[in-house]
Amino acid sequence: MALWKPDPTFYPSPRDAASAPPEKLAYVAAFDRAAEKPDAMAVLDTDPESDSYGEVVGWTDLPHLGDELHHFGWNACSSALCPGAPHPHVERRYLIVPGLRSSRIYVIDTKADPRAPQIVKVLEPEELAERAGYSRPHTVHCGPEGLYVSALGGASGQEGPGGIALLDHTSFEVLGRWEVDRGPQYLAYDFWWHIAHDVLVTSEWGTPSMVEDGVVGELLLGRQYGHSLHFFDLRKRRHIQSIDLGDRYQMALELRPAHDPTAQYGFVGVVVDVEDLSASVWLWYREGGEFAVKKVITIPAEPADPASLPPVIAPFGAVPPLVTDIALSVDDAYLYVSAWGTGELKRYDVSDPFNPVEAGSVRIGGIVGRTPHPAEPDLPLAGGPQMIEVSRDGERVYVTNSLYGSWDDQFYPDGVGAWAAKLDSGEEFTFDERFFPHGEDFRGLRPHQVRLQGGDASSDSYCFP
Numbered sequence: 001m002a003l004w005k006p007d008p009t010f011y012p013s014p015r016d017a018a019s020a021p022p023e024k025l026a027y028v029a030a031f032d033r034a035a036e037k038p039d040a041m042a043v044l045d046t047d048p049e050s051d052s053y054g055e056v057v058g059w060t061d062l063p064h065l066g067d068e069l070h071h072f073g074w075n076a077c078s079s080a081l082c083p084g085a086p087h088p089h090v091e092r093r094y095l096i097v098p099g100l101r102s103s104r105i106y107v108i109d110t111k112a113d114p115r116a117p118q119i120v121k122v123l124e125p126e127e128l129a130e131r132a133g134y135s136r137p138h139t140v141h142c143g144p145e146g147l148y149v150s151a152l153g154g155a156s157g158q159e160g161p162g163g164i165a166l167l168d169h170t171s172f173e174v175l176g177r178w179e180v181d182r183g184p185q186y187l188a189y190d191f192w193w194h195i196a197h198d199v200l201v202t203s204e205w206g207t208p209s210m211v212e213d214g215v216v217g218e219l220l221l222g223r224q225y226g227h228s229l230h231f232f233d234l235r236k237r238r239h240i241q242s243i244d245l246g247d248r249y250q251m252a253l254e255l256r257p258a259h260d261p262t263a264q265y266g267f268v269g270v271v272v273d274v275e276d277l278s279a280s281v282w283l284w285y286r287e288g289g290e291f292a293v294k295k296v297i298t299i300p301a302e303p304a305d306p307a308s309l310p311p312v313i314a315p316f317g318a319v320p321p322l323v324t325d326i327a328l329s330v331d332d333a334y335l336y337v338s339a340w341g342t343g344e345l346k347r348y349d350v351s352d353p354f355n356p357v358e359a360g361s362v363r364i365g366g367i368v369g370r371t372p373h374p375a376e377p378d379l380p381l382a383g384g385p386q387m388i389e390v391s392r393d394g395e396r397v398y399v400t401n402s403l404y405g406s407w408d409d410q411f412y413p414d415g416v417g418a419w420a421a422k423l424d425s426g427e428e429f430t431f432d433e434r435f436f437p438h439g440e441d442f443r444g445l446r447p448h449q450v451r452l453q454g455g456d457a458s459s460d461s462y463c464f465p
Contacts, residue, residue, distance in 0.1 A: 067099025073140030162188025183239025360429030
């Protein structure tokens, strides 16, 4: 149902979003690697004044097995206020939740009881395949004229190309394939945009067979995973430029464009350099009439006793950082980088995006370190900071520890466990010892993506500075 006034969680500018009230709840997608129990949407209490702060206070089981929930998003957000295709009377109400293994997409209503969200629609894989030609939906972003959903694979068992499907804002039906002309783009992963400049950017991971059973060593050393960025005309839906980072830089994943709509730059995280196992973050930026890139952060691998390493990396005698997520604060001041392999979360001052300066670091988990949370110093932790979510005001950072089922098993073969944590990000960058849901709090499931009630730093795009 349409609203008479715009949703109060839609913000014209990043400045307005940063001054909004803090979130009271967080939604966390959790999955069962064994596919013996249904995946679920867990609800965490993020209100520090609440008696249940830091606890799982809501839980919604899905009706099927084996979905492996991944990167979900809101049905509508601040982009609904954009003048090019305004939809100011929709509301931020539904979570659009893709199952990466099943190719199902769930629509979950949070309005009636935010602590007990209800499934109201299920898009079966056949609809995504028939209407858009895609499978393995991965990432959801709310655009001004519809819902954009990236997908890794093609339909009917085809490996690719992957790309973007467009869903209707209100019916949630699949409208079709977004691309009119994809140019040389074949591999898919993340996407986002400079919405006021009509530019969409995509990144690359791999096709379903390249990722579903874990990292394929031959493909990695053969430099076959994705290593390019693609730029599209957002309105014409046509490919306009590709930039190859270089095939040594394998798996160019998360994209984080500047929130300032007048800017045309952003950051992309690269999982591994096959020549030295380092990870990196690159800046893309407009230079004249085209985009260019520059590597602005390098995180080196850490030497380790091969006997302490899982088989996949034991021959190298080092732990790769494995940068698997990055997050940019709404004011574009700080970039957070998760090194899932070494168990480190780094904070960088990126007020000068060409010259980031490290401004804090914490350790938790890690392939070798198994660093505990300060709330339970005697409990070694597996996994590492993986998915990152930043509050609108930039003061709170939430992390979870599971990456992707088969990859968890490769890098943490003794078990990845389950935990979430919150950090306070001010002058100091430290763990909140009151916020540490873990273990059976997640009922045997692995937590992955986090979304914050009312929006967060990676859910919304803004059309006014």
